Amino acid sequence: VGGKAKEVDRNQLIECGDSETLNMYQNHQVNIYTSLLYSNDLFFLMYLREGNEPEETTQITYRELLIQVCRFSNVLQKQGIQKGDRVAIYMPMIPELVVAMLACARLGALHSIVFAGFSAESLCERILDSSCSLLITTDAFYRGEKLVNLKELADEALEKSCLLLKHLRRAELGTSDSPSQSPPIKRPCPDVQISWNQGIDLWWHELMQEAEDECEPEWCDAEDPLFILYTSGSTGKPKGVVHTVGGYMLYVATTFKYVFDFHPEDVFWCTADIGWITGHSYITYGPLANGATSVLFEGIPTYPDVSRLWSIVDKYKVTKFYTAPTAIRLLMKFGDEPVTRHSRASLQVLGTVGEPINPEAWLWYYRVVGAQRCSIVDTFWQTETGGHMLTPLPGATPMKPGSATFPFFGVAPAILNESGEELEGEAEGYLVFKQPWPGIMRTVYGNHERFEATYFKKFPGYYVTGDGCRRDQDGYYWITGRIDDMLNVSGHLLSTAEVESALVEHEAIAEAAVVGHPHPVKGECLYCFVTLCDGYTFSPTLIEELKKQNPIVTFILKMKKLRLREIKSLAQDHTANKVGFKL
Incomplete structure (x- = not known):
């Protein structure tokens, strides 16, 4: 994978029911950051950044990212961050978010990214649960027409050290303005008043100006933790899902390559937010591990109009497009014209993620967006799995609208009845997995007992997804929804x-x-x-x-x-x- 590596003994792979250690690869050292950047052409485009406003565009190369990450790694070290520490990140979809998470990875610190749409209470809960020693946030950002004051929410959430990025105030960089002044930008935002805790809050740009361009990476064991990401959970306290360096990187790199049929000339776009696992795996780590060029989108699908997504597809000649059924259904209700007014000729593969897609939305996606010529990859996976588990392979798997089709390489699904018996042939019941895979979560942060009880207790020897599933006569898998979404009428x-x-x-x-x-x-x-x-x-x-x-x-x-x-x-x-x- 990179760095100091030893051959892995197959006997070190564990049985799925043995959750005591979950060591997939032992005595295998790596730094995920160096593997992502040093292995790729540094002058190749990494991100095509599209801001909330269509005219806000930036191109970022791998070399530029390398320099920024090294600088910010030095910034974090000066703040006392070291291997094993937890760093909370509460930011919108901007390049500095990627810089921050990769700087943590370079130092062996665990990033805990909190979706910028979450409340101060949710942010506080996650910071306290993982004992984060630093929070990185922005002053404010626009989401469509809505102004979100993140610094205000961060101040509500905690009284810890806060490292603040000027986002709406970028035009002022290098001036001697007072931090509390309203930022003069293209779109006036007089309501943004940045509170400032002298001696505690720090400006990102000031620290970066003083930082050096080189930073020696911290070498980690493959089973060292890479990040914590909290699942929202329908009820109960959110779970801090822990993913590790070696197995996670291997799995997201492999699934990205084959599920999206990636080629070096592709332009990939995942519309998710990095605050969710989809963004971790298929905006940051998966694409970077393959040297891909990706679109990083800060806006929303309906701003400034409902054709925004398809305008971006044409603008950057996107070839592989990955979005959620919710977004598809949202845009469906505006009809075909906002889509068909744009060419979309570059599109080759269309993906869906986040929930089962109903056949009507699938067919609209295929017929209207893809013009009946693009493969649809309807992917099933979870925060806990790290990457795709059930998915078609474009051009290789005959498609059925609404079906996640078949398991990815090495994935062994089964359907169980209430008694824990495996069902053969056509069947419906609990979806489980019979053996581990590299991207499987290793624990719930600070609560391994909850990890075992949640995922292994109900059916010992199996990983329990919590989802219902149906297998048809052709062996295709159909996700029927969360088991706790089953109703008895x-x-x-x-x-x-x-x-x-x-x-x-x-x-x-x-x-x-x-x-x-x-x-x-x-x-x-x-x-x-x-x-x-x-x-x-x-x-x-x-x-x-x-x-x-x-x-x-x-x-x-x-x-x-x-x-x-x-x-x-x-x-x-x-x-x-x-x-x-x-x-």
């Missing part, structure tokens, strides 16, 4: 994903979220939240049509913007307490 076990998919078959429905609600007779009944496609109105007639199409549905409610995760979290929290929830 009048004695019938129903998957929320299947009901949601049925609802969006109606031409008026853009998105749907289904949750259970206690019912005195049925046990549970279904509340369905929907958003409408443009040109349709919410009416009693529409409600009757949807109920006729889905007789098990009890209530249907319209929402302007669907926040599926928040809706389901609210419903599950209240259902667990047996009190229901108020609408």
